[in-house]
Amino acid sequence: xxxxxxxxxxxxxxxxxxxxxxxxxxxxxxxxxxxxxxxxxxxxxxxxxxxxxxxxxxxxxxxxxxxxxxxxxxxxxxxxxxxxxxxxxxxxxxxxxxxxxxxxxxxxxxxxxxxxxxxxxxxxxxxxxxxxxxxxxxxxxxxxxxxxxxxxxxxxxxxxxxxxxxxxxxxxxxxxxxxxxxxxxxxxxxxxxxxxxxxxxxxxxxxxxxxxxxxxxxxxxxxxxxxxxxxxxxxxxxxxxxxxxxx
Amino acid sequence: xxxxxxxxxxxxxxxxxxxxxxxxxxxxxxxxxxxxxxxxxxxxxxxxxxxxxxxxxxxxxxxxxxxxxxxxxxxxxxxxxxxxxxxxxxxxxxxxxxxxxxxxxxxxxxxxxxxxxxxxxxxxxxxxxxxxxxxxxxxxxxxxxxxxxxxxxxxxxxxxxxxxxxxxxxxxxxxxxxxxxxxxxxxxxxxxxxxxxxxxxxxxxxxxxxxxxxxxxxxxxxxxxxx
Numbered sequence: 173x174x175x176x177x178x179x180x181x182x183x184x185x186x187x188x189x190x191x192x193x194x195x196x197x198x199x200x201x202x203x204x205x206x207x208x209x210x211x212x213x214x215x216x217x218x219x220x221x222x223x224x225x226x227x228x229x230x231x232x233x234x235x236x237x238x239x240x241x242x243x244x245x246x247x248x249x250x251x252x253x254x255x256x257x258x259x260x261x262x263x264x265x266x267x268x269x270x271x272x273x274x275x276x277x278x279x280x281x282x283x284x285x286x287x288x289x290x291x292x293x294x295x296x297x298x299x300x301x302x303x304x305x306x307x308x309x310x311x312x313x314x315x316x317x318x319x320x321x322x323x324x325x326x327x328x329x330x331x332x333x334x335x336x337x338x339x340x341x342x343x344x345x346x347x348x349x350x351x352x353x354x355x356x357x358x359x360x361x362x363x364x365x366x367x368x369x370x371x372x373x374x375x376x377x378x379x380x381x382x383x384x385x386x387x388x389x390x391x392x393x394x395x396x397x398x399x400x401x402x403x404x405x406x407x408x409x410x411x412x413x414x415x416x417x418x419x
Numbered sequence: 420x421x422x423x424x425x426x427x428x429x430x431x432x433x434x435x436x437x438x439x440x441x442x443x444x445x446x447x448x449x450x451x452x453x454x455x456x457x458x459x460x461x462x463x464x465x466x467x468x469x470x471x472x473x474x475x476x477x478x479x480x481x482x483x484x485x486x487x488x489x490x491x492x493x494x495x496x497x498x499x500x501x502x503x504x505x506x507x508x509x510x511x512x513x514x515x516x517x518x519x520x521x522x523x524x525x526x527x528x529x530x531x532x533x534x535x536x537x538x539x540x541x542x543x544x545x546x547x548x549x550x551x552x553x554x555x556x557x558x559x560x561x562x563x564x565x566x567x568x569x570x571x572x573x574x575x576x577x578x579x580x581x582x583x584x585x586x587x588x589x590x591x592x593x594x595x596x597x598x599x600x601x602x603x604x605x606x607x608x609x610x611x612x613x614x615x616x617x618x619x620x621x622x623x624x625x626x627x628x629x630x631x632x633x634x635x636x637x638x639x640x641x642x643x644x645x646x
Contacts, residue, residue: 227550227551245467250550250553258548260544260551262542262544264542264544264545264548265548266549266562266563267545267645267646277563281558282552282553282554310645312645327551327552329552330552
């Protein structure tokens with residue numbers, strides 16, 4: 173990795189009661205890198221993804237974004253969160269706002285853009301993800317795939333340094349998975365730093381710079397997609413790949 | 420006496436409309452006060468600051484579980500009589516203001532809980548998405564949670580408003596000349612018409628309350644957030 177990594181996770185631990193969900197996690201993500209978190213359910217990959225903008229708290233260790241330690245609460249945290257885009261499994265578009273207002277809310281209220289500036293930028297982003305014709309509709313009027321692309325545009329509107337994707341296609345009907353993955357692939361090609369939790373192996377192969385494999389809250393192995401899929405080093409990874417690839 | 424004769428006797432002798440108008444005014448001003456105070460309490464109860472949450476919870480439990488009549492008596496006999504705290508030099512206005520304040524303080528506890536029940540109808544993901552784009556607690560509450568929560572709490576807020584409208588009769592304890600006070604003097608001086616008297620006041624409150632119910636039902640359908 174060149175110079176200082178953009179996202180640094182150092183010695184992070186987290187418990188849910190007695191359950192140790194993250195065990196001494198160390199992870200560095202360089203600028204422009206696309207990291208795919210893989211692992212069986214309950215392995216802690218979603219939790220890890222959510223700790224990076226502190227939607228989940230951590231017990232100890234530290235997380236740095238662009239050299240700054242993620243603060244615990246308050247204004248500083250909000251400021252840092254604005255630099256970290258997040259796309260959720262269930263889209264989470266603001267249900268009472270139009271598509272356009274969903275995308276402009278952050279730029280206007282956090283970045284302080286004027287309505288017209290924010291709307292002009294939002295329309296460009298919506299065009300980029302292919303839903304500009306839906307700008308004045310409400311989220312419930314859009315298909316799942318369209319909603320998720322709006323969610324990506326909403327995150328991009330903040331001009332984030334890194335984007336987190338927490339199983340972005342898991343709640344989609346199969347025919348809509350590709351349109352979202354295509355958007356993500358083009359984002360990766362543009363050089364966006366991305367941390368993606370997904371079960372889409374085809375996408376992982378195609379877009380990832382590095383696969384990070386977790387099981388039981390630990391990082392078991394990290395390698396390039398070619399190496400990971402053709403020659404996994406650990407027994408756990410071989411077992412996992414055996415279960416998902418042979419059907 | 421026939422039905423219409425009884426009715427005209429009462430209406431000729433007493434200004435029934437004026438008395439009910441007092442209840443309507445009490446309802447209106449107390450509702451505004453209760454809504455503002457209740458919203459602040461609801462914000463406190465969902466805030467990340469433990470001491471604010473505790474204060475909000477204490478308020479709700481204390482006020483909600485005290486009978487309104489006792490609060491009204493406390494305000495008049497305690498605050499006004501003992502501390503001589505006068506809100507207006509006009510005797511009637513003073514009591515009227517006292518009644519509004521007590522009604523607002525009391526119903527704010529219910530408004531708070533109604534809004535909180537509305538907040539519970541908003542999925543957690545909405546707040547997470549708002550925080551993820553860098554909005555702090557107050558902007559998240561203001562732009563994302565409350566607009567959706569209010570739509571979800573229209574029905575319980577309507578119920579609180581209906582209770583408030585009927586509870587304005589407790590203002591009689593504070594010597595406010597309103598409908599139930601008038602009813603008492605009617606019963607005293609026209610006890611032969613007691614059934615008609617009850618009928619008139621029951622109908623009066625039906626006329627005030629039914630539109631509130633219809634309006635909130637309509638509004639909760641109209642404004643529902645589609646998911």
